[in-house]
Amino acid sequence: MLLLDFVLYTFIAVVFIQVIFYVFFFGRFALFEQEKKSRKNNEVSVIICAKNEAENLQNFLPSAIDQNYPSFEIILINDASNDNTLEVMEQFANQHENIKIVNVKNTEAFWGNKKYALTLGIKASKNEILLFTDADCKPLSKYWIRNMSDHFSKKKHIVLGYSGYSKIKNSLLNKLIRFETLVTAIHYFSFAKLGIPYMGVGRNLAYTKTTFFKTNGFVDHMKVLSGDDDLFVNKVANKKNTAICFSKNSFVESAPKTTFKNWFKQKRRHVSTSKYYKLKHKILLALIYSSQLLFWALAIALVVIKHQWQVVLALFLLRAIIQHIVFKKSSKKLNETDLLALLPLLEVFLIIIQLTIFINNLISKPNYWK
Incomplete structure (x- = not known):
């Protein structure tokens, strides 16, 4: 007893x-209500790193190109793809003057390292505000850049956004994937609101170029293949410099995994970075x-x-x-x-x-x- x-x-x-x-x-x-921010019209560089993403770029890149925003460029990073990703990028670049291509080839020191590719893309960007998303992500409104960039100020140098997954009817796996994404978002938004930000998601994340180089970018965890988003935020973000953005016009949406095996593999990679978080x-x-x-x-x-x-x-x-x-x-x-x-x-x-x-x-x- x-x-x-x-x-x-x-x-x-x-x-x-x-x-x-x-x-x-x-x-x-x-219980927190999103504050309406005044328009700032900051110049923005949208950065998309793609590896073997030709089809996704064809489907989703137009949503980024068609943003209703006065001044932005799109940096397309071809991370040593072995499909026709580079050709697709060139097709878009030929049609739009604000697209710049960074073609990354594998090197012995940084073989298959996304952080190396992202660093080259960041160096090639011309604007102070960097807005990151993935090749398989679609902004859900034409005001995505507007909503994310308006949260920057003299004190706020990092903005955490939300990226969900598209819905698939009658799929328990889809609901589980979206539930895990929801739980993660509640966690990192809540912690940021409390003044202890610990991660962000690279499908919808923004920070300044100055912040990136001032803190030596990904140098501290370059050898960790994943974590270009959460490990960077974990190292750099604090109570004073981080804002959250969850207005519906700021959302981006990704295509979810359709098999448990692929999703489990993806989550293993994501979870493996958490051991490098602050104590x-x-x-x-x-x-x-x-x-x-x-x-x-x-x-x-x-x-x-x-x-x-x-x-x-x-x-x-x-x-x-x-x-x-x-x-x-x-x-x-x-x-x-x-x-x-x-x-x-x-x-x-x-x-x-x-x-x-x-x-x-x-x-x-x-x-x-x-």
Whole structure:
């Protein structure tokens, strides 16, 4: 009986930790309203790094070209592609004067390194504000550049944006992918709002050229094949220099993976960079995940053995209600409201997958960026 009481008290502590995170951390973003910024008309360089992305460039690049913005250039980086990516880039460049091509060839020192290619593209850009996205991303409005660039000021040198995935009907995998993206966005927006930014997503991320070179760019983690977005933000971002942008006109959308194997491979690569985060960020993220895992494991165990099940149920419902409120408000901001009905199921799936990825990454390391 003593052991069961210990398990119950542990569960109570875990619920308390979870409630703190949802109310005082994630609630900051859920209840925050995007401030309307004045137009600044800053000159912007949109940077797109592509490796074997000929088809995606044909489909998605026009949305970046057709932006309603007075002054911007597009830097297209061909990262040693072996398809006709370069030819597609040249076709667009011949039609639009504001497109510049950077053709990167593999070198022995930086073989297959996206950060090396991005650095060359950044050096080739002429404007102070750099706005990053991927070849398979589509801005959802003609005011994407406007909305992201308007958040820059004398103090704000980094802007974190949102990039979701397109919806596929009757696909549980698609909902899981979009749910994971939603959870990640809630985390990094909330932490940034609290003044402890820890990551951004390169599909929709902006910072100044001065900031990049002043902090030596990707030098500190050049040998880590992934993390050109989150590791750079983790190193450079702070309470004073970082802004968040989640107005719907600032969203970009990507084509999601359609097989679990490909998505799992992608997530392994993303998760592998987190070990390079600052210690305080790793501690907070580990506490979030471990408390989620323990919440479900202990709740199920206590209900199965029927130990103080009334107390367990009450605490379970308390956490569920608070979580639902936070996710409802956050998902409305990020246009992902259809995920709410499957919230508990998707959360459990994601916890299991994250644990599996963690174990796999301990056994072997991903060694690719694409």
